[in-house]
Amino acid sequence: MIKIVRILLILVTIFTMAFYLPSTYRKAVEKRPMKTMIYYSEVSNDFVIARETGDSLDTQAAMRYYTPAGTQLTEEEYMRLLPFNNRRKLKLMGNMPDSLHGVALTTDVLKNVKRSMLLAPRSSEYHLYPLFESAPERLGVSLPDDLFRFTGDGIEFVDCKTGDILAEKSARFRSAMAACGFTAPARDVYGIPSVLKRWDSGYFVVDVTGGLYHLMMVKGVPFCRKIDTDIAIKNMKCHTDEEVFAHIFDTQNRLYVLTTDYTIKPLETDVCNGRFFMTSNCFARTYKTSEADSSIMYVFSPDFEPLGRYAEVVDHYSHTDEAKWEQRIFPFSVMKTPGYAHFIPLFNAPAMFWLTNLLCAILWVGLKVYHRRRLTRPENIADFVVVLLAGVYGLMAVLLYPNRK
Amino acid sequence: MIPLHIKHLIYKEWIKTRWYATLGLILTFAFSVYMAIGTVLTFHHMDSAMYYSMLMTGNISLFTALKFKYWALLVALLIGLPQFLPEVSHKRIRLTLHLPVDTTTIVYSTVLYGLILCFAVLLPALLVVLVTLVAMFPAEIVVPTLQTMLPWLLGGITGYFFIAMIAFEPIAKFRFLYIIAAYFILRFFYISYGVGNAVTVYPLLLVITIVAGLSVLYTSYRFNKGAR
Incomplete structure (x- = not known):
C-alpha cells in the first residue's frame, strides 16, 4: 500500500511540476516578441504591414511600414493609407481627406469603427x-x-x-x-x-x-x-x-x-482556431487571426464578399532557441486554458527530450549505485521507468519521495 | 462502537485543539454573518435588478469578501498546526505511534478527528452562506456559486491532510520540501476557474485530495521505521 501511495504522490508532483516549471522557465527566458501588424487600407484597397525592428532590449524599437510588395512607406504615407486608424493625427496635421471613394469622411463615418x-x-x-x-x-x-x-x-x-x-x-x-x-x-x-x-x-x-x-x-x-x-x-x-x-x-x-x-452568411476563412479580432467600417470588414507562427487577415466588403487574404510570418517564442531548449529539457507541459477549467497536457517530440530523459535516468542509476542499492527491486524498476518517461520531473519526484525507509 | 484506546487518543487531540476550534468557530461564524448581512444590505440598498445585472456582467461577485475562499484552509491550519506541531517539536508523536495499536488506525484516528473538527468548525459558517444564498437567489445563481466554492472546501481538506503528512515526516529536509510541494499543489484549488466552470476540474481536485489523504500513510510509515 505504501508503495502505491508513493507512486500516486510522485504522479501528482509530476503533474504539478509540469504545470509550473515550463511556465517559470518561459517567464525567465522569454523576450518580448517583435510586433508585426497587418492592416487593410481603405484608400489603396491593399494591405499595409507594420514591423517592429531593432532589439527592444538594447535600442529603441522602431516601427517600419511596408506594402505587401515590400516597398517601404514613410510614417506619413502609412497614416494617409489608414485614415480610420490615424484619424486624430491626420486631422491635426491637416492631412485628413474630405472624402474617400465618393463617401464624405464626416466625423460620424470616421467614428463608426x-x-x-x-x-x-x-x-x-x-x-x-x-x-x-x-x-x-x-x-x-x-x-x-x-x-x-x-x-x-x-x-x-x-x-x-x-x-x-x-x-x-x-x-x-x-x-x-x-x-x-x-x-x-x-x-x-x-x-x-x-x-x-x-x-x-x-x-x-x-x-x-x-x-x-x-x-x-x-x-x-x-x-x-x-x-x-x-x-x-x-x-x-x-x-x-x-x-x-x-x-x-x-x-x-x-x-x-x-x-x-x-441572413446567415458563411465567412470564407480557412483557419478554424475559433479566435478572430474583427474590425469594420463603412468600406471594409477585417478578421484577424493567428496560427502558431503567422498572423492572417481576411478582408470582406461591407456585404461580406471576400476581398483578400494576407498572411505574415510573425516573431514567436516557438521559433527561438529558448523554446527549443525548453523542449529539450521538459518532455511535456500542462497548461490551463485561460478562463476555463481545462488542464491540457502538451507533449514535446521525443526526438527533442530523449537525451535529457536518458541523462536523468543515468544520473538516477548512478545515485543508486553510489548508495549501493539493488537496482532490480520492483520499486527501483518502477522509479527507473518513471524517470525515463518523465525526465526532469520524474527524477525530482522520485528523489522527493525516497523509496527507502 | 469506538474502542476505548481510540477514545483516549481522541480525547488527547481534543485537549490540544479545543480552544483553537472554539476560536475558529466564533470567527468563521461571526464573519459569515457579517458577510451575509453585507450581501442582503447591498441587494436591498442597490436596486435588486441592478444587483443582478452587476452580478451577471461580472462586476460584483458573491461571497468573495474577507478572503472567503481561504477560510477552509485557514481553519485547517488553525486545527492542524496546534494538533501536530507540539507532537513534532517534542517528538511526542513517537509515543503515540509506538502504542500497541496498528499504526494506520492511530494515524487515521488522529487525522479523521481533525478533519471532522474542521468540518464542525466550518459548518455553521457554511450554513449561514447556504441559507443566505438559497433565501435570496434562484437556483441559477445558487448552483454555480456553490460549484465555485467546492474547490475551496476541498483545498481546506487537502491542506489539512498535507499538514498531517508533513508533521509525520521524520527528516527536516524533506519536511521543508513537502511544504513547498504542498504549496504548489494547493494552488490548483484556488485558481480562478470562472463562475460554475470548476465542475470540469473536480475529478482532478478530488484525485489530489484522495492522494493527499493517503500521503499521511507514507510519512507515518517512514517515521515509524525510523527513516534517517
Missing part, C-alpha cells in the same frame, strides 16, 4: 437574463425589474426583488415562442445582458432541437422569429450594429455572420 473579439468557446455565465425593451420611448436601454430563464416548460420570468415567478408574462412569451415553433427547454441563450449598449437587439435562443430563434420585447409585446439555419451552433457573439446581429461559430469553429435581415 467597430472592433470586437470573436471567440468560439463560451464563457461561463448565470443562466438568467434581463429582457430589455427593444423599442423604448426614450433612447437607450433601461433595466427591467425581472429576469428570464428557460425551464423544461419554456421561458419563465422571475421578479428580481421577490424571486416570484411572473405567471402572466411567462405565459404570454411562452405562447408567442411556441407559436413560432420553439421547443423547450433552451439549449443556449446568446445576447448582451448589459445596459451599456446603444440599443437592444434581444436574444438569440437555440432550442432543444437545435433551432435558432430571435427573441425580443417590443413595446411590452413578445417578438419571436425562427431563423432558418442548419448550423450546429457552438457560440454566438452578439453586437449592437445596424447591419449585423451576431457572429456565429459552428462546432467546427467555422465562422458565420447573422445580418439584421436574418
Whole structure:
C-alpha cells in the first residue's frame, strides 16, 4: 500500500511540476516578441504591414511600414493609407481627406469603427437574463425589474426583488415562442445582458432541437422569429450594429455572420482556431487571426464578399532557441486554458527530450549505485521507468519521495 | 462502537485543539454573518435588478469578501498546526505511534478527528452562506456559486491532510520540501476557474485530495521505521 501511495504522490508532483516549471522557465527566458501588424487600407484597397525592428532590449524599437510588395512607406504615407486608424493625427496635421471613394469622411463615418473579439468557446455565465425593451420611448436601454430563464416548460420570468415567478408574462412569451415553433427547454441563450449598449437587439435562443430563434420585447409585446439555419451552433457573439446581429461559430469553429435581415452568411476563412479580432467600417470588414507562427487577415466588403487574404510570418517564442531548449529539457507541459477549467497536457517530440530523459535516468542509476542499492527491486524498476518517461520531473519526484525507509 | 484506546487518543487531540476550534468557530461564524448581512444590505440598498445585472456582467461577485475562499484552509491550519506541531517539536508523536495499536488506525484516528473538527468548525459558517444564498437567489445563481466554492472546501481538506503528512515526516529536509510541494499543489484549488466552470476540474481536485489523504500513510510509515 505504501508503495502505491508513493507512486500516486510522485504522479501528482509530476503533474504539478509540469504545470509550473515550463511556465517559470518561459517567464525567465522569454523576450518580448517583435510586433508585426497587418492592416487593410481603405484608400489603396491593399494591405499595409507594420514591423517592429531593432532589439527592444538594447535600442529603441522602431516601427517600419511596408506594402505587401515590400516597398517601404514613410510614417506619413502609412497614416494617409489608414485614415480610420490615424484619424486624430491626420486631422491635426491637416492631412485628413474630405472624402474617400465618393463617401464624405464626416466625423460620424470616421467614428463608426467597430472592433470586437470573436471567440468560439463560451464563457461561463448565470443562466438568467434581463429582457430589455427593444423599442423604448426614450433612447437607450433601461433595466427591467425581472429576469428570464428557460425551464423544461419554456421561458419563465422571475421578479428580481421577490424571486416570484411572473405567471402572466411567462405565459404570454411562452405562447408567442411556441407559436413560432420553439421547443423547450433552451439549449443556449446568446445576447448582451448589459445596459451599456446603444440599443437592444434581444436574444438569440437555440432550442432543444437545435433551432435558432430571435427573441425580443417590443413595446411590452413578445417578438419571436425562427431563423432558418442548419448550423450546429457552438457560440454566438452578439453586437449592437445596424447591419449585423451576431457572429456565429459552428462546432467546427467555422465562422458565420447573422445580418439584421436574418441572413446567415458563411465567412470564407480557412483557419478554424475559433479566435478572430474583427474590425469594420463603412468600406471594409477585417478578421484577424493567428496560427502558431503567422498572423492572417481576411478582408470582406461591407456585404461580406471576400476581398483578400494576407498572411505574415510573425516573431514567436516557438521559433527561438529558448523554446527549443525548453523542449529539450521538459518532455511535456500542462497548461490551463485561460478562463476555463481545462488542464491540457502538451507533449514535446521525443526526438527533442530523449537525451535529457536518458541523462536523468543515468544520473538516477548512478545515485543508486553510489548508495549501493539493488537496482532490480520492483520499486527501483518502477522509479527507473518513471524517470525515463518523465525526465526532469520524474527524477525530482522520485528523489522527493525516497523509496527507502 | 469506538474502542476505548481510540477514545483516549481522541480525547488527547481534543485537549490540544479545543480552544483553537472554539476560536475558529466564533470567527468563521461571526464573519459569515457579517458577510451575509453585507450581501442582503447591498441587494436591498442597490436596486435588486441592478444587483443582478452587476452580478451577471461580472462586476460584483458573491461571497468573495474577507478572503472567503481561504477560510477552509485557514481553519485547517488553525486545527492542524496546534494538533501536530507540539507532537513534532517534542517528538511526542513517537509515543503515540509506538502504542500497541496498528499504526494506520492511530494515524487515521488522529487525522479523521481533525478533519471532522474542521468540518464542525466550518459548518455553521457554511450554513449561514447556504441559507443566505438559497433565501435570496434562484437556483441559477445558487448552483454555480456553490460549484465555485467546492474547490475551496476541498483545498481546506487537502491542506489539512498535507499538514498531517508533513508533521509525520521524520527528516527536516524533506519536511521543508513537502511544504513547498504542498504549496504548489494547493494552488490548483484556488485558481480562478470562472463562475460554475470548476465542475470540469473536480475529478482532478478530488484525485489530489484522495492522494493527499493517503500521503499521511507514507510519512507515518517512514517515521515509524525510523527513516534517517
